Amino acid sequence: MKIATWNVNSIRQREKHVAGWLERCQPDVLLLQEIKCEAAAFPALPYHGLGYRSEAVGQKAYNGVAVLARVPFEVRQRALPGLPAEDAQARYIEIVTDGITIAGIYLPNGNSGGDAGYAYKLAWLDRLAERAEALLEADEPLVIAGDFNVCPADDDLAAGALSPSDALVRPETRARFRRLLWQGLTDAVRAVHPHGAVYTFWDYQAGAWQRDSGLRIDHALLSPTLAERLVAAAPDREERALPQPSDHVPVVVELR
DNA sequence: ATGCCGGGTCCTACCCGA
Numbered sequence: 001m002k003i004a005t006w007n008v009n010s011i012r013q014r015e016k017h018v019a020g021w022l023e024r025c026q027p028d029v030l031l032l033q034e035i036k037c038e039a040a041a042f043p044a045l046p047y048h049g050l051g052y053r054s055e056a057v058g059q060k061a062y063n064g065v066a067v068l069a070r071v072p073f074e075v076r077q078r079a080l081p082g083l084p085a086e087d088a089q090a091r092y093i094e095i096v097t098d099g100i101t102i103a104g105i106y107l108p109n110g111n112s113g114g115d116a117g118y119a120y121k122l123a124w125l126d127r128l129a130e131r132a133e134a135l136l137e138a139d140e141p142l143v144i145a146g147d148f149n150v151c152p153a154d155d156d157l158a159a160g161a162l163s164p165s166d167a168l169v170r171p172e173t174r175a176r177f178r179r180l181l182w183q184g185l186t187d188a189v190r191a192v193h194p195h196g197a198v199y200t201f202w203d204y205q206a207g208a209w210q211r212d213s214g215l216r217i218d219h220a221l222l223s224p225t226l227a228e229r230l231v232a233a234a235p236d237r238e239e240r241a242l243p244q245p246s247d248h249v250p251v252v253v254e255l256r
Numbered sequence: 257a258t259g260c261c262g263g264g265t266c267c268t269a270c271c272c273g274a
Binding site: 207 | 257258259260261262263264265271272273274
């Protein structure tokens with residue numbers, strides 16, 4: 001089983017990239033982030049031709065997540081449980097396929113909006129930990145994947161790519177990511193590539209891609225029984241070299 | 257640390273991303 005996650009930075013700008021990548025990679029499930037449109041505007045039709053069904057949780061202009069799958073699935077949640085009901089940011093979709101729960105997430109960046117913006121990111125991470133705990137206690141096979149906006153450790157960013165006070169690397173941010181690992185989740189890419197740079201994002205500015213000044217912020221976390229089935233997990237760097245790319249590349253996890 | 261790029265929208269100067 002192949003599960004992938006990709007922050008596409010606008011699905012309307014990246015529709016052809018996604019269709020081409022699906023043909024090339026043939027994942028069973030693809031989680032998308034930053035679709036940047038309302039669900040009704042999600043361009044589902046071309047993907048149907050490739051045998052994929054889509055479900056989108058969107059909003060105008062910002063955020064937005066979606067699932068494309070060629071296996072049958074059911075949507076369980078369209079928002080992260082535990083967040084205030086008035087929180088309308090489209091950042092979470094949770095599906096079940098073949099008994100496996102898959103959560104697709106777009107975690108708040110946390111650098112805008114001052115103290116309140118960062119507090120929102122930490123609160124979101126706390127609610128995610130609670131959701132993970134509930135699903136792990138139910139002993140369901142679980143994947144949480146997406147754009148976490150967290151560089152978990154110093155290997156996960158190029159020298160000088162971020163300030164030490166950046167919301168992606170602050171100790172409070174990293175502590176909450178580690179908590180997810182202590183809860184029993186396995187960071188799939190790090191399990192396969194224990195050391196060094198395995199970047200998933202390169203800024204559009206200042207020649208970041210050409211200088212390989214990247215970040216590892218897109219992750220796939222696996223519950224114990226799924227971690228035992230892990231055979232491969234890696235970002236697909238090829239996508240970043242194509243014309244008009246997203247600033248993120250797909251991360252692909254293969255389970256036996 | 258910011259806004260060099262690139263997406264969005266109140267259509268055009270400004271917000272947001274990481």
